[in-house]
Each structure stands twice: as C-alpha cells, then as structure tokens.
Amino acid sequence: MNPLVLMMIMVTLLSGTMITMCSSHWLLIWMGLELNMFAMIPILLMKANPRSTEAATKYFLVQTTASMLLMLAVLVNLINSGQWTIMKAHNQMALSIMTISLAMKLGLSPFHFWLPEVCQGVPLIQGMILLTWQKLAPITILYQISPYMDITLILTIAILSIMIGGWGGLNQTQLRKIMAYSSIAHMGWMAAIIVFNPTLTMLNLIMYLIMTTPMFMLLSYCSATTILSLSHMWNNTPLMTTLLTLVLMSMGGLPPLSGFLPKWMIIQEMTKNNLLMVPTLMAILALLNLFFYMRLIYSSSLTMFPSNNSTKMKWQLKQQTIMPAMPALITLSILVIPMSPMLTTLS
Structure with missing residues (x-):
C-alpha cells in the first residue's frame, strides 16, 4: 500500500x-x-x-x-x-x-458470530488492530451511558459472552479464531462490571490491550497461525516460547501475573454489590478460557516434535522481523502485580 x-x-x-x-x-x-x-x-x-x-x-x-x-x-x-x-x-x-x-x-454474544470469521480472514497484524483499537470507541460510549443501562440486559450479554468465549475456543486449531474467542470472553468481563464500577472496565480494557498486543506480536514474529505451526516455535525462537507461555498464563488470569488483577477486582466489586452467583459463574466459565490457553502452552512448550538435525539449529539464524515495543509490552503483561509495591513507593 x-x-x-x-x-x-x-x-x-x-x-x-x-x-x-x-x-x-x-x-x-x-x-x-x-x-x-x-x-x-x-x-x-x-x-x-x-x-x-x-x-x-x-x-x-x-x-x-x-x-x-x-x-x-x-x-x-x-x-x-x-x-x-x-x-x-x-x-x-x-x-x-x-x-x-x-x-x-x-462482538459480544449473541452478536459475536462475525468476529472469529473476520479475524480469521485477515493477517495477524490486521487482526490485532481489529481486536484492540476497534474496541476503544464502542466501549467508551458504553462507559458514558453506563449509569442508565438495564442491569439485567447487560449482565445477560456479559455472561453469555464469557460462556461463548470459552466454549467457542475449545475446538479451534486456528490461533486467530482462538484470540477472537478470547476477546469475546474479555469483553464479557468488561461488560459485566460496567454498571457497577466503570473504572474497573477501563482497567480491564487497558490490561486486555497490554496482553493482546504482545500476544499478536509474538505470533507475527514467529509467523504462527495454527497450533501445528506453534509447535515448531522451539526450533526457531526458544526464548519467545517461554515469553508466549507467560503471556498466555497472564491472559488466563493466573496469579501473580498481570491478568489476575482485573478479574480479582471485578469479582471483589461484584461481591460487594451482593451479587454472589454472577461472579461465581463468571469465574467457573473463565476456566474454559484457561483450558485452551493451557493447550496452546502444551503445544508450544511441553512437546518436542521429531525433526532432523538441520532444523534443530534454526534458532541460531537472525530474525528479520523487528518489534520495537514488544519487550516493554511483554513486561507489563506479566509483571504489573509484582511491580505494584515498587510503583506505590515511587509515587
């Protein structure tokens, strides 16, 4: 262009x-x-x-x-x-x-059908823009009208989105579709809390952007679009395999990584508003997302596919792709909670 x-x-x-x-x-x-x-x-x-x-x-x-x-x-x-x-x-x-x-x-459920298909039909960088930047304007409008929204409607949409985002990604082998279903689930968490505490929605959005952007950068850096191509990452970029594992665990919301912070605060806020069943259901459905993240970790890190001696040394070749912001974003996506005591002392 x-x-x-x-x-x-x-x-x-x-x-x-x-x-x-x-x-x-x-x-x-x-x-x-x-x-x-x-x-x-x-x-x-x-x-x-x-x-x-x-x-x-x-x-x-x-x-x-x-x-x-x-x-x-x-x-x-x-x-x-x-x-x-x-x-x-x-x-x-x-x-x-x-x-x-x-x-x-x-792309919230039940209006989510277009998102995985559109994301699958475009390259990784365009998919990253679709799943990150394109969300900013609509979520801002939701933030502004949140005091007047119907709580029942938005909670129904949110729980359906978390459910579909988990179930939809279970049987996928295409990484862009998996990331699209992950986006649907994350948007469901944002929609669930927007009526009670819109500031937490913005926190969740920032953390989602910080985690999704380096994830797409890593996939683009390794030219991985399927789980099969992901399984050969250890040949080409052993260090990136470790970083991919940490980012995926953070997206799943495992403590003490950064992705745990918004989920923890959302569950705490909903409990304060006397909603016990809703955050319980959301936490249970989030395990579906964690399952397919762990499947990606298993494919990339815990398996070593048979290969001849020439391909075992591919990691020594110099990579031509340059991702200048990737180290900072990966650090933020996995270390926000461990760094928070240091940040509070600095302030």
Missing part, C-alpha cells in the same frame, strides 16, 4: 476514535464511529485476497447494521428528551437498542 494512503487511513482511524471518545453530542459520536468503520475496511483489505474481501464485507455489513440501530436509538431518545447530549439518555427502549448496537460493534 502507498505510504501516503496508509498514513491517511491511520489518521482517519485515529481521528474517528478520538472524536467518539471526546464528544458528548450523539451526532458527533455517530460520525466518529463511521470514520472508524470506513478506516478499518482498507486496513482489513491491505493484503487483498478472497478471504480478506469476505472478511471486510462481513465487517462492513455488521458494523453498518449496528450503526443504523444506534442512530435509531439516538432518534428515539431525541424525540423523548429533545436533547442530543449523551447525558440525557433516559428512555429505556432507546437505551436497550443502544446497548444491543454497541454489543454488535464489540
């Missing part, structure tokens, strides 16, 4: 997200989401082939449907309140339609 065209697309993507995050007027928020969507389509089509074209078409159809639903909810709210501001959202039907449209944009 022409560098000038790529720069223009990235500026559009950035400005669309920023407009949505900084606006309090529904029309500007909607325009920011549209800019975000139209910038994502050429990013998905960066390596044009039939699969990426299909993925971009599915993404376009789902996102436009969600945008139309959001505009319908905004107009219903405008008729009832006479205000375009986001803080005047009191009509329950409009709020329910808004929640459903934003759930479609985020």
Whole structure:
C-alpha cells in the first residue's frame, strides 16, 4: 500500500476514535464511529485476497447494521428528551437498542458470530488492530451511558459472552479464531462490571490491550497461525516460547501475573454489590478460557516434535522481523502485580 494512503487511513482511524471518545453530542459520536468503520475496511483489505474481501464485507455489513440501530436509538431518545447530549439518555427502549448496537460493534454474544470469521480472514497484524483499537470507541460510549443501562440486559450479554468465549475456543486449531474467542470472553468481563464500577472496565480494557498486543506480536514474529505451526516455535525462537507461555498464563488470569488483577477486582466489586452467583459463574466459565490457553502452552512448550538435525539449529539464524515495543509490552503483561509495591513507593 502507498505510504501516503496508509498514513491517511491511520489518521482517519485515529481521528474517528478520538472524536467518539471526546464528544458528548450523539451526532458527533455517530460520525466518529463511521470514520472508524470506513478506516478499518482498507486496513482489513491491505493484503487483498478472497478471504480478506469476505472478511471486510462481513465487517462492513455488521458494523453498518449496528450503526443504523444506534442512530435509531439516538432518534428515539431525541424525540423523548429533545436533547442530543449523551447525558440525557433516559428512555429505556432507546437505551436497550443502544446497548444491543454497541454489543454488535464489540462482538459480544449473541452478536459475536462475525468476529472469529473476520479475524480469521485477515493477517495477524490486521487482526490485532481489529481486536484492540476497534474496541476503544464502542466501549467508551458504553462507559458514558453506563449509569442508565438495564442491569439485567447487560449482565445477560456479559455472561453469555464469557460462556461463548470459552466454549467457542475449545475446538479451534486456528490461533486467530482462538484470540477472537478470547476477546469475546474479555469483553464479557468488561461488560459485566460496567454498571457497577466503570473504572474497573477501563482497567480491564487497558490490561486486555497490554496482553493482546504482545500476544499478536509474538505470533507475527514467529509467523504462527495454527497450533501445528506453534509447535515448531522451539526450533526457531526458544526464548519467545517461554515469553508466549507467560503471556498466555497472564491472559488466563493466573496469579501473580498481570491478568489476575482485573478479574480479582471485578469479582471483589461484584461481591460487594451482593451479587454472589454472577461472579461465581463468571469465574467457573473463565476456566474454559484457561483450558485452551493451557493447550496452546502444551503445544508450544511441553512437546518436542521429531525433526532432523538441520532444523534443530534454526534458532541460531537472525530474525528479520523487528518489534520495537514488544519487550516493554511483554513486561507489563506479566509483571504489573509484582511491580505494584515498587510503583506505590515511587509515587
């Protein structure tokens, strides 16, 4: 792709997200989401082939449907309140339609079917952008309307997302689909707590971005797209295999790694709000995610496939791929909790 065209697309993507995050007027928020969507389509089509074209078409159809639903909810709210501001959202039907449209944009269950297919149809770096940057604008809108949302609806969507995100990834062999189902489960945790403590949703989002980005960087660095290709990582990059294991355990929420922090605080906050069954169910369903993360760890670290002598020395060859931010992101994704006493003393 022409560098000038790529720069223009990235500026559009950035400005669309920023407009949505900084606006309090529904029309500007909607325009920011549209800019975000139209910038994502050429990013998905960066390596044009039939699969990426299909993925971009599915993404376009789902996102436009969600945008139309959001505009319908905004107009219903405008008729009832006479205000375009986001803080005047009191009509329950409009709020329910808004929640459903934003759930479609985020890929929350039961509107999740497009996300694994779209993620599977594009390369790893484009999949990383789809599962990280594309989530920022919709989650910001959910954050702003969280005081008025229907608790029953959002909790139902959240628990379904955690359940589908765990069950859907169990029988997958494609790493991009596994990461897509992992994203659905993480979004379910964010949606579950947003009504009670939106700040914890932002914490979970930051930790999700910090863990997902280096995970995709590691997979891209090793050119791994399936579990079979992941099993040959020890030939090429032995150190990366160890780092991949730590990042996967952090994503599963094992203490004392960074991924344990948001889950721990979300369960604690829900318990304080006298919801005992919901966090119990969420913690049990999170074990499904941990299972397929451990399966990836088993494939990459705990098995050594037979190979001839020439392939055993491939790790000595110099890697051409450069990932400048990867060391810092991997450190944050596994060491936030162990470093927290040091950070508190510094402050």
